[in-house]
Amino acid sequence: EVQLVQSGTEVKEPGESLKISCMGSGYTFTNRWIGWVRQVPGKGLEWMGSIYPGDSTIMYSPSFQGQVTISADKSTNVASLQWSSLKTSDTAMYYCVRGYYGTINSYFDYWGQGILVSVSP
């Protein structure tokens, strides 16, 4: 059974750093893109970027390029999303998603349960 299991809720202050994670299981981790989708409370879905763990190719949405860093460790089947300096506007639910195809041009067939990141002074 394919699963994406994400780490727990994070409460941070502005300016702090953060790394959240997503562990994939039940499939060959290196053969599918893993992405991150943001959902601000009460708002819609935004694709942030994706990584192909097989060769660590990364694609970012222009809206998030330079704002976050996506990485993956194929030895542990874990994908990560990190910030060097959080802002209050980073408060949101973050979902990791699996791309069905082995290309960036894919829909998301599996979703993690989501991680709520709350940033406030």
Place this chain on the structure above:
Amino acid sequence: EIVLTQSPGTLSLSPGERATLSCRASQSVSSNYLAWYQQKPGQAPRLLIYGASSRATGIPDRFSGSGSGTEFTLAISRLEPEDFAVFYCQQYHTSPLTFGQGTKVELK
């Protein structure tokens, strides 16, 4: 960037009624690389439709997708109580991958 515009913003219907949701793209979505997702409160979205018209595994046949180019539709033939939720379209033809803003199907 391909902008997806969904309409209506909210659809108020009763169980048993038919729901028709629209997703319009700012430019052609080639190869019908268009997906639909359903999100219930407090839950992650789940895939309903991919390739504009193919149902994902386990999705009931009351859900159907159609369209091509810039105009796509999700239809729910007879609403069940568990179908009330927010629905999003997503194009995966061109990076950045983009979602529509969502349509809420609410109980009338």
